[in-house]
Amino acid sequence: MTRSLTMDRPDDRNRLDAMAQGVIGQPLDRPDGPAKVTGTARYAAEYQIAGCVEGVLVTATISKGDVTAIDEASVLSMPGVIAVISDERMTARAAQGGAGEAPVQQVRQVQYYGQPIAVVVAETFEQARDAAKHLKVTYRADDAAITDPHSAAAPTETYDEPIEQGDLAQAMAQAAHAVDVTYTTEGHNSAAMEPHASIAQWDGQMLTLHASLQMLAYNQKELADSLDLQPEQVRLVSPYVGGGFGSKLGISPEGVAAAVAAMQLNRPVRVVMLRQQVFQCVMRRSETVQRLRLAADAEGRLTGFGHEARVSNLPEEEFAEPVTQASEFLYPGENRRLAIELARVNLMTAGSVRAPGEAVGMQVLESAMDELANAMGLDPVELRLRNIPDRHPSEGIPYSSRKLAECLKAGADRFGWNGADRRPAQRREGEWWIGTGMANACRVHNINEAQASVTLMADGTAIVASDMTDIGTGTYAILGQIAGEMLGLDPTDVLVQLGDTDLPPGSGSGGSWGAASTGSAVFEACEAIREHLAERLGTTEAELTLKDGFATAGNRRVALPELLAGAEVERTGHFKPGEITEAFAAAMYGAFFAEVAVNAYTGEVRVRRFTGAFSMGRVLNAKTATSQCMGGMVWGIGSALTEGLTFDPRDGHIVNPDLAEYHIPVNLDVPHLDVVLVDERDPAGSPLQAKGVGELGICGAAGAINNAIHHACGVRVRSFPMTPDKLLAELPDP
């Protein structure tokens, strides 16, 4: 039996608070932890399947043109080589998140350097890799490739409808204080630890793919569409995912290639991407150029707000890094212009990477806000507090619960913020300039359709099942806690099964929507089970108390197995976003406070202290939520200081396609991260009163570091990442 909820209105009932078990929100360990740290959790490439052979993708070495010939004979005689496959069903790009249909498939029409064009299959991985490197491919190169996203020759289009309100230019001219600044950010790679990997196995017309993916219900359709199959013919198995960060939202080329090869060879085929391929042919975050125009009155209240960006993507891709997403509603200013220009280039697909939009949009916006605060001589915290609008500045709709001011205060207290003296270059310790900076955090709240089943077994334990994925975030833990709370069970008595399309279709993980969406489906199913139990007990659901495996109503207390009398109860919850998404501006908020040291000689930056106070609606598990925030702040350090994809200007290949040269922060770059969770319930967020948390910790983080660098040494770097060379030019003589 399925119980559906289309969320049109806030759920003010706060049901979870009324439950008795007391496990929701608790900082419980994740149940999948021991399997992961002992190496028994099996990831996509680790399944041992008899007769499995190994495929390695062959990728293009031109940036645009056609493959005119593939000389299979050049490798077929090499030891162990079984086949060279370049099939029209193979995919040239990864699918965008939520696409639900095949991505671009013409593998022989090259649109970017590194595009998959074939797969070589051999007995061993080493043989396949060697053959892939040796395969002779003839191209007809098209000289019109555009590999510089800033090139004037790149065709551009306006993405979406720009927001135009009032007269920004006039507001700027009349402002008591104004800043008009342009920042740039480089492309990013998701840099998940587990490379993209798939094992395909056919059983007649049925395909099973062990893969590393974030959104199975969609990926099933994408894979089926690529292969011209019905979705029912495809089963995806992905119980553990070694990080996705957007790069595994859509089906990626190795999965389709494995399926095609396995069909053609009639044996299981595993395809694991080389690390260089993970960089070169999955997804990048677009580089951005962002112009911020902020006009303020004498008190610092924004009267004009402009955020215009240029980003890039391949032809035919609909995605444009939505850098203005939070700018639409975070700050006031009746004169507005928000616009994104999309340049078409021959560089690998741009798509969702770690908080698409706000990650790089907020860091730039928050740096510009700091410039405004400095121009006014105002405490930047105070500037933020003065700019919390009453209504959505363009749409006029109300905000759902918004604890921004509380976060600012809680974070400032915890950090020991002193905003009185923001003059730069005042504090020196030895050869280091010391400074502090802050920024707002903001990330839109997303919800997605999701189903999950909950079965209360006759023995009084429960099973939660959904094709939802746990990409390392703690989904196994929180779904067990939701069911445990609702059904009065210790979470260790709740088995959570995920990552298999044979289970009800969940929301998938991405855009920080997983917990609130699939969690709500679990919640719905549990409410239905509670109704059933109440009926059995001869009471109403509202009168029913479930705790420690007992059902209580009035003075009757019955153990669940007794109440169930040998029968199990299964209910499916089906959660759908409804009118609620249009009725409120719903988002997660927070505030970052950073202290940095800048080396006066070399421009090297070290983050010494980093505090983040965040509000995300109800916290489902304080430990996993805190870890998510920390992870986001680590990304923020990377975005601020070290991470940037570097493309060769001539052919668009990535010159730093591995973890030695693409610098994600290492332990020594990350100080103790201090996370404060601000208590909140957001009835408009979900029936759980929860919102998302996964990406919040990056959204603005790098801005706080930028602002701290400026405070430390007086250098305003308007180009991320802020590597030493960029500080050097303006650093005072040591």
Add this chain to the structure above:
Amino acid sequence: MRPFQYMRPEGLDHAGQLLRDGARPIAGGTNLLDLMKLEVEAPDRLVDINRLPLGGIAPTDDGGVRIGALVTNSACAADLQIRRDYPVLARAILAGATFQLRNMATTGGNLCQRTRCYYFTNIDQPCNKRQPGSGCGAIGGHNRIHAILGASDACIATYPGDMAVALAALHADVEIERPDGTSRTVPVRTFHRLPGDTPDLDNVLEAGEVITAVILPPPAGGTQLYRKVRDRSSYAFALVSVAAVVRMDGDTIGSAALAFGGLAHKPWHDPRVEQLLAGQRPSDALFHQAADLLLEDAEGQGENDFKIPLTRRTLLASLREATGGAA
């Protein structure tokens, strides 16, 4: 990775024979294996030298120290005598790579590690070092990490290591065994080459030669420091590094041995700079003069222009620190 034959020799003679026949030594494998996976290196035979008697850190007759070629970076940096008498060496090693890598990396392998030039490690790109005559991808491409001194039209790569920079400042020697069983020693300062027209040759090792040890002269004393400027706090190669061994003689600089990483195809040193500093009173003016001289012929490629001021500033910091903070 191409198929290759793996051989574990029985003793030095056998190893010598295999190497004479053109086989390639492998020690920690932390550099060679990576490059083999990328097919930047494709030796058809590997001689695993790990079980040969090339380990140990021992005093030499003249009061120096002999570090066997197979001594790991971790062991060398942790050795009490090295830490006491040659602190610049321990510091340089610890500034490199990661714990895990240093546990595997050997003294000999570290000296022979190859450039991190992005085009060298990508076999689909032109590179005169990897494939003589194919051109240099880095010129006109991305060259932020490339050389500002001693480069040629054929190659602008840098030697990426840290340990060798300290060894150059310490005036260490490399002990090499020839295929015929005789040995020779080469100063670290001349072990690595400039690229010239033959960038495929990183150093002066000839076919069949193997490094057996690094010999340190008697302790130089003085103040020793290693400064490494990099893009992240750890696990990143030097943008610029300075190894300094400075002895003060009262108020004046008795001697200053300096070597630089990240600037050239070899650990860079400039005897003129060392001469300029010797016998002088430390002052910022003097240090800037030293930087002027050091960087007289420095030439950036665009992206790496910043290395010129960065070198000056890092030298200034090092000399101030080593001489007691002149201003």
